[in-house]
Amino acid sequence: MSDSQTVSVTINGHVYTADCDPRLTLADFIRHKCGLTGTHLGCEHGVCGACTIMVDGRTARACLMLAVQVDGSTITTVEGLASGNELNPLQEAFWDNHGLQCGFCTSGMLMCATELLEENPDPSAEEVREGISGNLCRCTGYDSIVKSVLAAAEKMRS
Amino acid sequence: MTIAEPVHNQRKYVGTSVRRTEDPRLLAGRGQYIDDLTVPKMIEGAILRSPLAHARITNIDVSRALELPGVFDVITGKDLAAVAGQQPVIWLPIPDQRLAKTHALAVDRVRWVGQAVAAVVAVDRYVAEDALELIEVDYEPLPVVADLEAALAPDAPKLYDDWPDNVSGSHSYKTGDADAAFASADLVVSGSFTHGRAMGCPLEPRGCIVSWDSFSDTLDLWLSTQAPNLARDLLAEVFEVPVSKIRVRTPNLGGGFGNKFDFYGEEIIAAVLSRRTGRPVKIVEDRADSFVATGHSRDQRLDFEMALNNDGTIVGLRGISYGVLGGALSTVGAGPCWASVLTCMGPYKIPNLDVTVKVVMTNRAPYGSYRGWGAPKGNIVHERLIEMAARELGMDRAEIRRKNFPAPEEFPYFSGAAFTFDSGRYADCLDLAMSKVEELGWRERQAKARAEGRSLGIGYSFHIEPSGYGPSRIMNLVGLQHSGFDEATVRMDSVGKVTVYSGQINMGQGTHTTYAQIAADNLGVPMEDVVVVTGDTDSCPYTGYGTGGSRGAPLGGASILRASQRLRGKILRVAAQLLEASPDDLEINDGQISVRGTSSKSVSTRDVGDAAYRRLLDKLPEEEMPTLEEVDVFDPPNMATSYGCTALLVEVDRETGMVSLLDCLQAHDCGTVLNPMLVDGQLAGGLAQALGGALLEELVYDDEAQLKTASFMDYLLPTAMDIPPFQFFHQETPAPDIPGGVKGVGEAGTIAGVSLVASAIDDALSDLGVTVTRFPVTPPRLLDQIREAQSRKEGSA
Amino acid sequence: MKPAAVKYARAGDVQEAVALLSEHGTDAKVLAGGQSLVPLMNFRLASPSILIDINRVNELAYVREDNGSLLIGAMTRQRDVETSPVVAAAVPLLPQALHHVGHVTNRNRGTVGGSVAHADPASELPALVTGLAGELTVEGPKGQRTIAAEDFFVGTFTTAMEYDEVLTAVRLPRLPAGTGVAVEELARRHGDFAIVAVMAAVHLAPDGSVDLVRLAASGVDSVPLRLHSAEAVLAGAQPTADAIAAAAATVAASVNPTGDVHAPASYRRDMAQLLVKRAVGAAIERIGVSA
Incomplete structure (x- = not known):
């Protein structure tokens, strides 16, 4: 046991290694040590969902984990969704349906919806609403986000 | 005032649902965003905030904090007051108002929980927060004024010792003879309505990065603001430095909602720390800071009465709106509370008005801007009272509204209190909403549910949104210490592509996108050829107010439209030389200029750009100045008042007081839809x-003025499960005073949605005769009302 | 909102976790899913000297049937329990209750043991474990012991565990086939802590009388409650509307709620009574319907 620990983690296919103070949150590690600022901090107490990322294939609040916990893990952030300059179908659907305004909640919303569609490729509007209910959006009133996710689901099924 | 010459515009983009140019990078x-930015040598600050609502500061010891490794500096109010003035207040709508101003850090007294007391700057935010724990402050508690009633009590403790009481000021608007109208009216309905504290x-x-370079004596800011020019002017005031030495840049904003319009103390604190340390200083508030340091709003009590004749004609409105201000004034002072009095008559013709705004200091956090400003509370007054009157008179809710609208030909219509509404087809809009409620079968749903013993209700709200704040001289006249015009620059470059510069801020x-649509259509170029630049006071023009007051589209858009049309004229003159034709015969579409009606010979904007910037000989007309650039300043002659009629279907659980929102639609008119x-x-x-504010969100203070809802666990923002699906229907009545005919739309929903919920709940409980007057409507409060009504009904049965 | 300085140690197994707890004393905190602890640390309302991370103690992540009961390892993620067919078959009330715990993302990380050990009287799992007369297995320097749920929850955020003990498993009795279950929760928003939640499990004898009833409530006292008096009214009775109302009527005397910004105590008391009525009714309606 020592104060500072070396963390090595694969994020969006790249390996990042850094010495971390144990108290460094995973969100701050991703944002500041790895420079991946697409993961946003809206509350730092696990309610708003803006920092939602994928850790070993499942969504997690990056503000509620410490960097030292993820040594050896595989992480996907919003920056890992597009291939090259090509938005993925979910991102495209958000663009088509005005599923974002300020864009601050969007990263977490996309990660949350990604998992939702993996588990349920044909959700109802109600299921989408419940699925994203842990992610706060202050701009859209949600309806356009629901439409975006449903449109993405349809496109991804076909 | 509109552009005189008729222009044959391409209309390819305006009016269509173009996907946003902003989105791919955000997605x-x-x-x-502000916290994503780092600048060289940057260090990070954190703020120590008062744990008490009212106290004298007797001593502050920062020595232990200064000794902590990684800490660069610690300052207190005394340090700050030595180099910075007080926080400015730009809205002074109440004559002779007593101004409760304060420095960015409290000097010897705190007046609300969360008031900034000291600030630390350190290598990072972690260490800065460690240092905060090492600062020792001695407080001598003072009696607390926790709410409006406490503030107005005859023996209330005073927040400002040299004032006679806690009232900052009051102001009345009178038209006609309200007392006479009330004396002779057939019916008077009255209510005391309260809206709890809420925030955007x-x-x-919020956040900022401030670099004070003592060698060049310049102040360079990254600031999450909706009003960069205002911030720059106010920084210049507070520090008494020339405006030209200050640059304000605005990164992406993660929402603003008025909260980022106001000018905050953190900007000043960061500047002072930067000057002292010689390092750029970042201060980004965290959510805990935010609940006490970002403007609160909505907190008002409105005691109003409406007088009517038996046929439903409104003859008078009188009342008083109490604004529950905090321990000091924010940038906008009494503005929001004042605006609710200016909108309390709503869309109705009321010949006799006697309405007062009275703003009162309490030991709560300062009252600032939040989308909708005063209008949501003005809307509560007229929409609640007119529904109460309809019930008393046995009239249909739509009929009584329709009866009191000004007819389209009566516009411009003077409201009776400062505003003149520019244009409207109110009855058509009401009918549009009502017809959609029918078409969508809400009444059948309600009837079916009622047959099953469930309580569904349909609510309505008609709202007005005075937008496009505002004509500078009128704004000055009503007390704004700032202007309301908008400036834009439209430039075509040497390869024929366009850049639009605006002082407006894009906060989501x-x-x-809309500016590019306007510029592309008015220039006649493809939208892909237009780039919009905002958010830098060094390169972007001046906007009088900022991005607030629903002015981005009508005013920012109008100045771009006018500049684009003038630039189009120059492009055609240059093209005329290239085509050996008359400019009057030319048209421009998709960036190609040709003689109207013929397609044989054309030049492109690229050719024109080349002629105006590079190879001028024989191409640029002798009388033309090189380059292609036009500037426009648009100061509107009047506000543009948009309006709408909203309907909501709710279900009330009579056993729990829980309210579920099932469906919502709005018929809306914002003039030209971009x-x-x-x-x-x-x-x-x-x-x-608004729906969140009506049902969930409340900043609750206890008797000691401690904020009890300072996290997202307790301040309840609505989730996707709380908000219903929406449908919108538009009618377009162009704004007569705005080139392009656009009215503002940013605040419409917040204005319409609060009284709307009350209307729907009342309807769901119509057999009980419940009238909702207090917001938010929480389950325990509504259950109390239901039970009271039930026992009243049983008692009378 | 950055946590105060803290040391960090990762335990490889239960013994190591216990040893670390013994070594570091009461200032040490076990880090499980972190969904409650880390927010408190970010607000600096909790500042442990060291975190003992048990997330990689794989031996504590399991769900299995064991001698007529359901055994869940303390580090099993709530989402895994929620979606487990074994759980749905044995204790169908559990997935229903978990559905109300935060949101999927919280349940992906949050653990069954973490929620139980955190002992928030408003949260669902402690109430469920109490109502179903579950048992908690804890391990300390002196070995293992088992604590009945009603003895485990001592007060708000307080349990009968010693500072050097780790919660290792939750044991819930299997509900007989054909048991109807229901969770009735009143929260301001889905996923929030309950203002009041009531969980019910009801099984009927062939003659239609109640031969098993379990009732639990959260948000109504400093500890999660099993509603014994209400159960007693229903046990052996025909579950008529009157009987259910009579059972619900006992609730007012069983609960001891406190008020907060979301609801006064009186509202919670009333709602507990109402939700018992609703939950029992719903449970009976669902008898024979699989979860």
Whole structure:
């Protein structure tokens, strides 16, 4: 046991290694040590969902984990969704349906919806609403986000 | 005042749901918000805040904090007051108002929980927060004024010792003879309505990075603001430095909602720390800071009465609106509370008005801007009272509204209190909403549910939104210490592509897209050829107010429209030389200029750009100045008042007091619709905020004025499960005073949505005769009302 | 909202976790899913000197049937329990209750043991474990012991565990086939802590009388409650509307709620009574319907 620990983690296919103070949150590690600022901090107490990322294939609040916990893990952030300059179908659907305004909640919303569609490729509007209910959006009133996710689901099924 | 010459515009983009140009990078996680930015040598600050609502500061010991490794500096109010003035107040709508001003850090007294007392700057935020724990402050508690009633009590403790009481000021607007109208009216309905404290609560907290370079004596800021020019002017005031030495840049904003319009103390604190340390200083509030340091709003009690004749004609409105201000004034002072008095007559013709705004200091956090400003509370007054009157008179809710609207030909219509509404077809809008309620079968749903013993209700709200704040001289006249015009620069470059520069800020509403739509159509170029630049006071023009008051589209858009049309004229003159034709015979479409009606010979904007910038000989007309650039300043002659009629279907659980929102629609008129998809987005987002404010969100203070809801666990923003689906229907009545005919739309939903919920709940409980007057409507409060009504009914049965 | 300085140690197994707890004393905190602890640390309302991370103690992540009961390892993620067919068959009330715990993302990380050990009287799992007369297995320097749920929850955020003990498993009795279950929760928003939640499990004898009833409530006292008096009214009775009302009527005397910004105590008391009525009714309606 020592104060500072070396963390090595694969994020969006790249390996990042850094010495971390144990108290460094995973969100701050991703944002500041790895420079991946697409993961946003809206509350730092696990309610708003803006920092939602994928850790070993499942969504997690990056503000509620410490960097030292993820040594050896595989992480996907919003920056890992597009291939090259090509938005993925979910991102495209958000663009088509005005599923974002300020864009601050969007990263977490996309990660949350990604998992939702993996588990349920044909959700109802109600299921989408419940699925994203842990992610706060202050701009859209949600309806356009629901439409975006449903449109993405349809496109991804076909 | 409009452009005189008729222009044959391309109309390819305006009016269509163009996808936003902003989106791909935001979707890819490439946005740059304030906390994403780092500048060389940057260090980070944190603020120590008062744990007490009212106290004298007797001593502050920062020595232990200064000794902590990694700490660069610690300052207190005394340090700050030595180099900076007090926080400015720009809205002074109440004559002779007593001004409760304060420094960015409290000097010897704190007046609200969370008031900034000291500030630390350190290598990072972690260490800065460690240092805060090492600062020792001695407080001598003072008696606390926790709410409006406490503040107005005859023996109330005073927040400002040299004032006679806690009243900052009051002001009345009178038209006709209200007392006579009330004396002779057939019916008077009255209510005391309260809206709890709420806040805009953008998901991204506020922040700044300030570099004070003592060698060049310049102040360079990254600031999450909706009003960069205002911030720059106010920084210059507070520090007494020339405006030209200050640069304000604005990164992506993660929402603003008025909360980022106001000018905050953190900007000043960061500047002082930067000057002292010689390092750029970042201060980004965290969510805990945000709940006490970002403007609170909505907190008002409105005691009003409406006088009517038996046929439903409103003859008078009188009352008083109490604004529950905090321990000091924010940038906008009494503005929001004042605006609720200016809108309390709503869309109705009321010949006799006697309405007063009275603003009172309490030991709560300062009262600032939040989308809708005063109008949501003005809307509560007229919409609640008119429904109460309808019930008393046995009239249909729509009929009584329709009866009191000014007819389209009566516009411009003077409201009786400062505003003149420019144009409207109110009855058509009401009918549109009512017809959609019918078409969508809400009444059948309600009837079916009632047969099953469930309580569904349909609510209505008609709202007005005075937008496009505002004509500078009128704004000055009513007390704004700032202007309301908008300036834009439109430039075509040497390869024929266009850059639009605006002082407006894009905080999520999509102005980069709508501005490009306007410029492209008025220039006749493809939208892909237009780039919009905002957010830098060194390169962007001056906007009089900022991005607030629903002015981005009508005013920012109008100045771009006018500059584009003038630039189009120059492009055609240059092209005329190239085509050896008369400019009057030319048209421009998709960037190709040709003689109207013929397609044989054309030149492109690229050719024109080349002629105006590079190879001028024989190409640029002798009398033309090189380059292609036009500037326009648009100062509107009047506000543009948009309006709408909203309907909501709710279900009330009579055993728990829980309210579920099932469906919502709005018929709306914002004049010319630039981009239907984005307009609907604005309407939906605003409605969601209002619905949250009506049912969930409340900043609750206890008797010691401690804030009990300072986290997202307790301050309840609505989730996707709380907000209903929306449908929007538009009618377009162009704004007569705005080139392009656009009215503002940013605040519509927030104005409409609060009284709307009350109307729907009342309807669901119509057999009980419940009238909702207090917001938010929480389950325990509504259950109390239901039970009271039930026992009243049983008692009378 | 950055946590105060803290040390960090990762335990490889239960013994190591216990040893670390013994070594570091009461300032040490076990880090499980972190969904409650880390927010408190970010607000600096909790500042442990060291975190003992048990997330990689894989031996504590399991769900299995064991001698007529359901045994869940303390580090099993709530989402895994929620979606487990074994759980749905044995204790169908559990997935229903978990559905109300935060949101999927919280349940992906949050653990069954973490929620139980955190002992928030408003949260669902402690109430469920109490109502179903579950048992908690804890391990300390002196070995293992088992604590009945009603003895485990001592007060708000307080349990009968010693500072050097780790919660290792939750044991819930299997509900007989054909048991109807229901969770009635009143929260301001889905996923929030309950203002009041009531969980019910009801099984009927062939003659239609109640031969098993379990009732639990959260949000109504400093500890989660099993509603014994209400159960006693229903046990052996025909579950008529009157009987259910009579059972619900006992609730007012069983609960001891406190008020907060979301609801006064009186509202919670009333709602507990109402939700018992609703939950029992719903449970009976669902008898024979699989979860």
